[in-house]
Amino acid sequence: xxxxxxxxxxxxxxxxxxxxxxxxxxxxxxxxxxxxxxxxxxxxxxxxxxxxxxxxxxxxxxxxxxxxxxxxxxxxxxxxxxxxxxxxxxxxxxxxxxxxxxxxxxxxxxxxxxxxxxxxxxxxxxxxxxxxxxxxxxxxxxxxxxxxxxxxxxxxxxxxxxxxxxxxxxxxxxxxxxxxxxxxxxxxxxxxxxxxxxxxxxxxxxxxxxx
Amino acid sequence: xxxxxxxxxxxxxxxxxxxxxxxxxxxxxxxxxxxxxxxxxxxxxxxxxxxxxxxxxxxxxxxxxxxxxxxxxxxxxxxxxxxxxxxxxxxxxxxxxxxxxxxxxxxxxxxxxxxxxxxxxxxxxxxxxxxxxxxxxxxxxxxxxxxxxxxxxxxxxxxxxxxxxxxxxxxxxxxxxxxxxxxxxxxxxxxxxxxxxxxxxxxxxxxxxxx
DNA sequence: TAAAATTGCTACTACTCAGTAAAAGTAGAA
DNA sequence: TTCTACTTTTACTGAGTAGTAGCAATTTTA
Numbered sequence: 001x002x003x004x005x006x007x008x009x010x011x012x013x014x015x016x017x018x019x020x021x022x023x024x025x026x027x028x029x030x031x032x033x034x035x036x037x038x039x040x041x042x043x044x045x046x047x048x049x050x051x052x053x054x055x056x057x058x059x060x061x062x063x064x065x066x067x068x069x070x071x072x073x074x075x076x077x078x079x080x081x082x083x084x085x086x087x088x089x090x091x092x093x094x095x096x097x098x099x100x101x102x103x104x105x106x107x108x109x110x111x112x113x114x115x116x117x118x119x120x121x122x123x124x125x126x127x128x129x130x131x132x133x134x135x136x137x138x139x140x141x142x143x144x145x146x147x148x149x150x151x152x153x154x155x156x157x158x159x160x161x162x163x164x165x166x167x168x169x170x171x172x173x174x175x176x177x178x179x180x181x182x183x184x185x186x187x188x189x190x191x192x193x194x195x196x197x198x199x200x201x202x203x204x205x206x207x208x209x210x211x
Numbered sequence: 212x213x214x215x216x217x218x219x220x221x222x223x224x225x226x227x228x229x230x231x232x233x234x235x236x237x238x239x240x241x242x243x244x245x246x247x248x249x250x251x252x253x254x255x256x257x258x259x260x261x262x263x264x265x266x267x268x269x270x271x272x273x274x275x276x277x278x279x280x281x282x283x284x285x286x287x288x289x290x291x292x293x294x295x296x297x298x299x300x301x302x303x304x305x306x307x308x309x310x311x312x313x314x315x316x317x318x319x320x321x322x323x324x325x326x327x328x329x330x331x332x333x334x335x336x337x338x339x340x341x342x343x344x345x346x347x348x349x350x351x352x353x354x355x356x357x358x359x360x361x362x363x364x365x366x367x368x369x370x371x372x373x374x375x376x377x378x379x380x381x382x383x384x385x386x387x388x389x390x391x392x393x394x395x396x397x398x399x400x401x402x403x404x405x406x407x408x409x410x411x412x413x414x415x416x417x418x419x420x421x422x
Numbered sequence: 423t424a425a426a427a428t429t430g431c432t433a434c435t436a437c438t439c440a441g442t443a444a445a446a447g448t449a450g451a452a
Numbered sequence: 453t454t455c456t457a458c459t460t461t462t463a464c465t466g467a468g469t470a471g472t473a474g475c476a477a478t479t480t481t482a
Contacts, residue, residue, distance in 0.1 A: 054461095056460060063440075168383060
C-alpha cells in the first residue's frame with residue numbers, strides 16, 4: 001500500500017499532513033483570488049495569510065498556475081459530484097431535477113469562492129488546464145441535458161432543445177456564485193428555494209405548476 | 212456652442228477626432244481584455260494593435276484603470292439604455308418584457324466583449340469606480356423589477372418576489388455574454404428567441420403559455 | 423517662411439512579483 | 453550527542469510593465 005514512501009517509515013501520517021498543508025494553501029489562495037482576482041494576488045500575500053513564506057508554497061505546488069487550476073477544478077468538480085449523486089436518486093425527471101437544483105445551488109453557495117474564481121479566471125488558466133476544466137463543465141451540462149431530455153420524453157418537461165435549456169439552467173446556478181453575498185438581502189435557503197421554483201417554471205408545461 | 216475651445220478655432224472637428232481616437236483605443240483594449248484578461252494585458256500590446264506607442268494611449272486616458280472603467284461603464288450603460296428604450300414602448304407588461312429581453316439579449320451579443328469584461332473584472336476596478344458601476348447595475352435591476360411588479364399587479368406574471376425574479380432574469384441575460392460564441396453551435400437569433408421564451412416561462416402563470 | 427502650438431515617440435525609471443539556490447533549522451535514529 | 457533526512461527560510465535574480473520626462477516631428481497660424 002505504501003505509495004510515496006521515503007527512506008523511513010510513518011508514510012501514511014506524513015501524507016495526511018502534506019495533504020492538509022496543500023488544502024490550507026488552496027483555501028487561503030481561493031480567498032484572496034476571490035477577493036482581489038488571480039493576477040492581482042501575489043503569492044507572498046497568500047504566504048503571509050498562512051504565516052509562512054513563498055518558497056513554502058512552492059514546495060507544495062509547482063507554480064501559481066497549478067494553484068489556480070486546482071481551485072477551478074475543485075469548483076466544477078464539486079458541482080459535478082453533487083449532480084451525479086442527485087441523478088443516482090430514484091424518481092421521476094421532475095423529482096430528480098428538483099433535487100439537482102437544490103443540491104447544486106447549495107454547494108455553489110457553500111463553495112462560492114471556488115466557483116466564482118473558476119467562472120472569472122478561465123482566461124488565466126494555461127490552455128491545457130483550461131481544456132480539462134471545459135471538459136468537466138461540458139460533462140456537467142451534458143448530464144443535465146440528459147435529464148431534461150428524459151423529462152421531455154416522458155412529457156414532464158416542455159422544452160424545445162434540452163441542451164440549450166441545460167445551459168440556461170446551469171447558467172442560472174452559476175450566476176448565484178457571482179451575486180450571492182453572505183449576510184445580504186436574502187438567506188441561502190431563500191435563494192435555493194427560489195432557484196428551484198424558477199427552474200421548475202422554466203421547464204414545466206403550462207398547467208403543470210405546483211405551489 | 213464652443214465648449215472646450217483652445218486659443219484658436221476649428222474646435223469641433225478636433226473634438227470629434229479626439230473622441231474617435233479614444234473610441235478606437237477603447238475598442239482594441241476591450242478586445243484584448245476580453246481575450247486575455249485585464250491584468251494580463253499590457254498597454255504596450257494595446258498600443259501595438261493600434262500601431263502607436265504606449266504614451267499615445269496615456270495622452271487620451273489618464274491610466275489603465277480609466278480604460279477598464281470606461282469598458283465596464285459602456286457594457287452596463289448600453290444594456291441600461293436599451294432597457295429604458297424598451298420600457299418606453301407602450302404595451303402590457305408581457306409585451307414590454309418580451310421587447311426588453313429581445314433587445315437586451317441582442318445588445319449583449321453584439322457587445323459581448325464589453326459586457327463580459329465588466330462581469331469578470333469587477334474586482335480590478337478601483338473602489339470608487341466599482342461603486343459607480345454597481346449603481347448602474349442596480350438601476351438596471353430596479354427598472355426590471357418595477358416592470359415585473361407591474362406585471363404581477365395586473366396578474367400577467369406569477370412571481371413571488373419581483374426583485375429576486377429580476378436578478379434571475381438579468382443573470383440569464385448576463386450569462387449569454389459568458390458562454391455565447393460567435394459561429395458556435397447556435398446563432399444569435401436562436402439564442403435571443405430562446406432567451407425570450409425561457410424568460411416568459413419563468414414569469415407566466417400556469418396555463419398562460421403561448422407557442 | 424518662421425514662430426507657435428500640438429501631437430507623438432524614444433528612452434527611461436521604479437517597482438512588483440514569479441520563481442530559485444542555497445543555507446538554516448528541526449526531528450528522528452543510532 | 454551526532455549523523456541523516458527532511459522542512460522551511462533567507463536572500464536573490466530576472467522578467468515584465470505601469471507610468472513619465474523630455475525631445476522630435478508635424479501642423480497651424482500669420
